[in-house]
Structure formats: C-alpha cells, structure tokens
Amino acid sequence: DQQVKQNxxxxxxxxxxxxxxxxxxxxxxxxxxxxxxxxxxxxxxFLISISSIKDKNEDGRFTVFLNxxxxxxxxxxxxxxxxxxxxxxxxxxxxxxxxxxxxxxxxLKVLA
Amino acid sequence: xxDVTQTPRNRITKTGKRIxxxxxxxxxxxxxxxxxxxxxxxxxxxxxxFDVKDINKGEISDGYSVSRQAQAKFSLSLExxxxxxxxxxxxxxxxxxxxxxxxxxYFGPGTRLTVL
Numbered sequence: 001d002q003q004v005k006q007n008x009x010x011x012x013x014x015x016x017x018x019x020x021x022x023x024x025x026x027x028x029x030x031x032x033x034x035x036x037x038x039x040x041x042x043x044x045x046f047l048i049s050i051s052s053i054k055d056k057n058e059d060g061r062f063t064v065f066l067n068x069x070x071x072x073x074x075x076x077x078x079x080x081x082x083x084x085x086x087x088x089x090x091x092x093x094x095x096x097x098x099x100x101x102x103x104x105x106x107x108l109k110v111l112a
Numbered sequence: 113x114x115d116v117t118q119t120p121r122n123r124i125t126k127t128g129k130r131i132x133x134x135x136x137x138x139x140x141x142x143x144x145x146x147x148x149x150x151x152x153x154x155x156x157x158x159x160x161x162f163d164v165k166d167i168n169k170g171e172i173s174d175g176y177s178v179s180r181q182a183q184a185k186f187s188l189s190l191e192x193x194x195x196x197x198x199x200x201x202x203x204x205x206x207x208x209x210x211x212x213x214x215x216x217x218y219f220g221p222g223t224r225l226t227v228l
Contacts, residue, residue, distance in 0.1 A: 005147070009152075043116070043202050043219030044155070089154060099145070099170070100217070102155035 003027050006103040014111050019077040021106050023090035024068050026071065030092035034100065035064060035075050038087045047088075048075070080110045116220035117137045118203050133188045133223050135203030143206045144186040145217065146170075146178060148199040155202065161186055166174050175205045191225040200224050 005024045013019045023033075031052035036044035050057040050064045050073065057064050063076045076085055087107045091100040116137045125131050135144065141182040146158040147170075157170030167178060175197060179187045190197055201223045206215035 004154075006154075036219075041221065043204070043221050045219070046216045049216070099157055099160055102147075104152055104154040111208075 003030075003060060004090060004101045004103040006088075006090060006106045008106050009104070010107040010109070012109045013080045015082055016079045017034070019075075019080045019084065019108055019110065021075040021077075021088050021090075021108065023073045023075075023103050025073075025092050025101075026062070026070060027092070027101075028071065029094045030101075031095055033064070033066060033073050033091040034091045034093075035062075036089045036091065036102075037084075038089065040065070044089060077108075080108075082110045082112050084108060085110050116205055116218055118201075118204060118220040118223050119222050120223060121221065122224045124228065126228050127194055129193050131190045131193055131225070133201055133203075133225070135186045135188070135220055137203075137205045137218075137220075139205055139207070139218060140183075141205040141207040141218075142183065143215065144180065144185070145204040145206070146176075146188045147204065148172070148197075149202065149222075150199050158188065158201075190225075190227075193225075195227045198225060198227045207218045 034049040035047040037047045038044040048059050048062050051064050066073045087105045088104045090111045093100045142163050145160040147155045149155050161167050161180045161190045164180050177189045204217040204222040206217045
C-alpha cells in the first residue's frame, strides 16, 4: 500500500519555464512533508519542507504548496535550470514518528 | 570530506553469501537509518537507530540485520543474500531538533549491490 505517491515517473521542461512536480498521500496523520533531490551516483539531498500548519513554503526558486483537504502537495521550480535535472522524491512524516515514507520519485529533465 | 560515507560503493556477490554494508558519519548525529531504493518503489526504510542501544525495524527488515557499533557507525548485514536484494542502499543520519517535526535526514552516496 503506497501511502505516498508520485504518479509522474518523468517530466521534461524547457529551461526558464516552470517545473511542477506532484505528490499525493493517503494518510491524514501525515503532518510534515519534505522534498529531496537526487543526482546520479549521489544520495538524496534535502531541498525544502512544509508542515501542515502552512499551505506554502518558499525558498528561492523552489516553492512547495500543500493542499491538506486534497492530500496533495506540489513542488514548483521557477525558473527551471538544466542543473535542476535530477530525481525528486517527496516524503511524509507523522508527528513523533521521526521517520519518513518516501514517494517513488519523479525524474525531471530540464532542456537547454 | 563527506559527512556520511558508505563502503563499499559497489558490490557484486552470489546468492547465499553473507555481506555487510558499512556507514560512518562525522555529523555527530544520534539517529541513523538504512534505506533501499528500487526502480518504481522509491526509498523504503529497512532499519533505524536512535542511539547505540536503540534499534528498530522499518518497513522491510526481513532478510536484513544491523549493528550500531558506535554513535558514528551503523552496519547493515545480509545474512544470506538473494537476488531480490539487488538494489541501491542508502544510509542516512539525522539530529533531534524538536519534539514535533521529523528531522531532516542527510544521506550517504549509496551502495549499489548486485546479488547473482
């Protein structure tokens, strides 16, 4: 039972345009969400997070939106750059659990 | 130098062999984790440890064991490797920062394991 889902395995976007990566979850107990970025031959690196008391968190070119009623979050990258080409994982955590459930990942390719 | 290191980076072994993957960290974090990544399945938690005396099973612990030798070292063992344990394995660490939110995890570079 996949509690955190990333339904798009891959996404291609032109440089300078917006990239939107989506993530859906099924467990309403999740209250903290993160995005990680992974380059080939490297481990995932933390990108941005959001707690359930917010519906938006912004860090430079990266913004995460949370829609609790829809159990959906999205990561927006504006403007997209070729260096953003990577696999992006969303992850969700419950209060006090101190561990995450990861999605299956979306491979983003930004075309120059 | 990397904060979280994993050895070996690549390993090919045969069915039935015992194998150990090692993880070391210099971040001073108490919490350490082992994940595996499979195509189409994302990252799944195998074991985690909140301190040297605390070991917990994750989602997919069958066929694996761990040892927390010190705060900085956390090893994953496959007692008798089988082909469906072929995967990319990641170690991660985190530090307790609050009583509410999960901690940010820092990942090692991964070990690619192939079981023939």
